[in-house]
Amino acid sequence: MTEEPVEPKQELAPPPDGKPGGAAAWIFGGWIGALVAVLVVAAWLVGKDEGRRQAENAAPTQVATAPPAKTTAKPEPAAPAGPGKQLFATKCGSCHTLKAAGTNGAVGPSLDDLQPDAALVEAAIQNGGAGSGAMPKGLAAGNDAKQIADFVAQAAGG
Numbered sequence: 003m004t005e006e007p008v009e010p011k012q013e014l015a016p017p018p019d020g021k022p023g024g025a026a027a028w029i030f031g032g033w034i035g036a037l038v039a040v041l042v043v044a045a046w047l048v049g050k051d052e053g054r055r056q057a058e059n060a061a062p063t064q065v066a067t068a069p070p071a072k073t074t075a076k077p078e079p080a081a082p083a084g085p086g087k088q089l090f091a092t093k094c095g096s097c098h099t100l101k102a103a104g105t106n107g108a109v110g111p112s113l114d115d116l117q118p119d120a121a122l123v124e125a126a127i128q129n130g131g132a133g134s135g136a137m138p139k140g141l142a143a144g145n146d147a148k149q150i151a152d153f154v155a156q157a158a159g160g
């Protein structure tokens with residue numbers, strides 16, 4: 003209890019056989035060890051406190067900024083009024099029935115019954131229906147074809 007109260011904190015490996023460390027080295031090492039231990043404990047305490055404070059600050063914000071995003075909502079099936087409708091009525095209506103476009107052609111299948119999706123309509127426009135030759139190829143192209151396809155898909159609910 004008299005001198006070197008930090009002696010037990012000494013963590014240096016014991017000197018190898020036959021080479022006893024000097025008393026100065028032990029004391030010096032002890033001081034360094036004590037100092038390092040104090041610094042480590044202090045840093046740990048500060049860090050712990052800091053981390054807890056940050057966590058407390060951050061927690062409410064993280065919870066608040068995560069609203070469930072629903073992106074799968076389908077557009078309303080109501081028939082859109084756009085260029086697609088007019089194009090369909092002009093180019094397709096003589097052969098196809100589609101209520102939303104006000105057509106009642108009966109050469110090809112009723113698209114209200116067929117309910118094609120946009121990809122099928124575009125393919126049909128490009129290839130001429132399913133390829134029987136009864137429907138002309140390439141009645142529309144590019145943006146026109148796409149607008150007709152979108153219109154039919156939405157109007158027919160495909």
Ligand code: HEC
Binds near residue numbers: 095111118136
């Ligand atoms: C001259 C008449 C005629 C016109 C004009 C016409 N079609 Fe057709 N269509 C048909 C016939 C007949 C079929 C069924 C035979 C076939 O698929 O080859 C058909 C089939 C289709 C099909 C079904 C294809 C499948 O794979 O089942 C779609 C979709 C279609 N037409 C869309 C259109 C669109 C869109 C237009 C306008 C750009 C159009 N048609 C214009 C006669 C026509």
